[in-house]
């Protein structure tokens with residue numbers, strides 16, 4: 001059985017009707033138009049994006065009732081979920097494939113669309129990575145069962161691997177710039193004549209030109225394969241880029257709250273200027289925006305960036321503090337190096353500095369009051 005899975009941008013994934021599926025989550029749900037319960041009506045497979053819990057829901061398209069509802073990972077994980085759908089065990093019914101998001105290892109699982117039972121559970125890449133993993137599904141070895149295709153998460157090269165339901169590696173390659181450390185999104189488009197088309201995108205690239213289609217054969221032939229036995233890629237980074245994740249979260253918060261453009265620009269400027277000041281206080285090399293205290297030797301700049309982003313975002317979007325706190329804790333938990341505590345102090349100071357600085361300039365700039373009058377934004 002083949003499914004048509006289109007790789008969608010975050011904007012295209014917005015499904016207003018399901019915006020209330022998950023209480024207290026930030027961002028959009030991921031949805032895939034698939035008939036999971038095989039009654040001829042498209043159902044909805046949904047999971048919160050980064051900031052939400054690992055809660056997977058399958059909604060019956062005919063009745064609107066929950067067909068399946070389960071946690072794919074530990075409930076306290078809030079890094080978001082990558083979703084794929086395919087019939088990986090060949091019983092004719094769609095199954096649900098999940099990849100842990102930001103802060104998680106490249107942990108891939110698959111669940112039966114019939115009853116939610118576990119079909120697959122493994123790490124697609126080095127289990128020490130913490131950039132998550134992207135997943136999709138298609139029958140790449142043409143055995144009648146869909147396979148699990150995985151793309152490395154943030155902080156890793158454009159590394160793509162494909163597994164069958166037994167966990168055997170059936171495809172392993174790099175696609176695109178091997179020096180990139182932004183990971184690679186994967187998708188799959190069914191193509192009856194020559195097998196599935198592998199779709200790839202580099203996370204964070206501008207939409208429209210980001211998606212590239214490749215013959216599924218590419219997984220096995222067109223570019224040099226990586227030694228399947230190697231547990232990690234050369235030069236593969238082990239830390240996700242914390243700044244791009246917070247930027248993504250800021251953009252989603254702005255969109256979700258319909259923040260007016262001038263204030264959205266101000267909010268992004270505040271967040272990024274504060275992060276710059278925090279990291280620069282530790283690593284030096286540039287003139288800071290606001291004077292910063294000398295950072296303790298060995299302070300973690302990653303921890304500083306996380307704390308700065310958390311504090312500025314919490315001030316700018318106060319209703320979302322709980323979600324931001326979860327992401328902060330998740331990210332800090334992935335940093336094993338010493339210097340986290342010092343980094344947090346540096347980050348807190350940088351955030352407080354710019355918030356105070358901007359508040360005195362424009363005391364109402366941080367407040368957004370919805371309204372329809374000409375003077376209201």
Ligand SMILES: [Ca+2]
Nearest residue numbers: 037039041043
């Ligand atoms: Ca259905």
Ligand SMILES: [Ca+2]
Nearest residue numbers: 087091093095
């Ligand atoms: Ca199945």
Ligand SMILES: [Ca+2]
Nearest residue numbers: 139141143145
């Ligand atoms: Ca297959």
